[in-house]
Amino acid sequence: MDIIFIERLAVDTVIGVYDWERTATQKLYLDVQMAWDIKPAASSDNIALTLDYAAVSEYIQQFAQAKQYELVETFAEVLTREIMDRFNVPWLRLKITKPAAVPAAAGVGVEIERGCR
Numbered sequence: 633m634d635i636i637f638i639e640r641l642a643v644d645t646v647i648g649v650y651d652w653e654r655t656a657t658q659k660l661y662l663d664v665q666m667a668w669d670i671k672p673a674a675s676s677d678n679i680a681l682t683l684d685y686a687a688v689s690e691y692i693q694q695f696a697q698a699k700q701y702e703l704v705e706t707f708a709e710v711l712t713r714e715i716m717d718r719f720n721v722p723w724l725r726l727k728i729t730k731p732a733a734v735p736a737a738a739g740v741g742v743e744i745e746r747g748c749r
């Protein structure tokens with residue numbers, strides 16, 4: 633299976649377990665890899681036959697605006713399920729980086745992989 637990816641997508645969302653995190657949005661960076669057979673689209677040059685990474689990116693932005701989770705784990709798990717269901721993605725790897733959470737670190741977060749390639 634081939635991979636369609638979105639690298640370092642920046643989103644703003646309310647996320648965190650502490651009181652100060654519940655009153656403002658924070659930035660998250662998302663790296664998404666999605667299994668997809670690109671041959672039908674490549675042989676026809678037809679976007680309708682591929683996974684539109686712009687549409688997935690827009691979906692993620694709207695998801696981030698609408699949700700207010702405490703844990704990045706919950707954000708990752710729910711978003712992954714929604715992308716797989718809505719876009720018929722059989723396998724997805726998602727890395728979420730929370731850049732401002734630990735000052736001494738460039739970033740912290742989670743990486744999950746769901747489905748079959």
Ligand SMILES: Nc1nc2c(c(=O)[nH]1)N=C([C@H](O)[C@@H](O)CO)CN2
Pocket residue numbers: 647648649650653702703704705730732733734
């Ligand atoms: N495994 C996790 N650990 C922590 C999380 C999290 O979402 N998953 N969140 C926090 C706080 O919200 C933190 O980001 C604030 O600095 C702490 N640990």
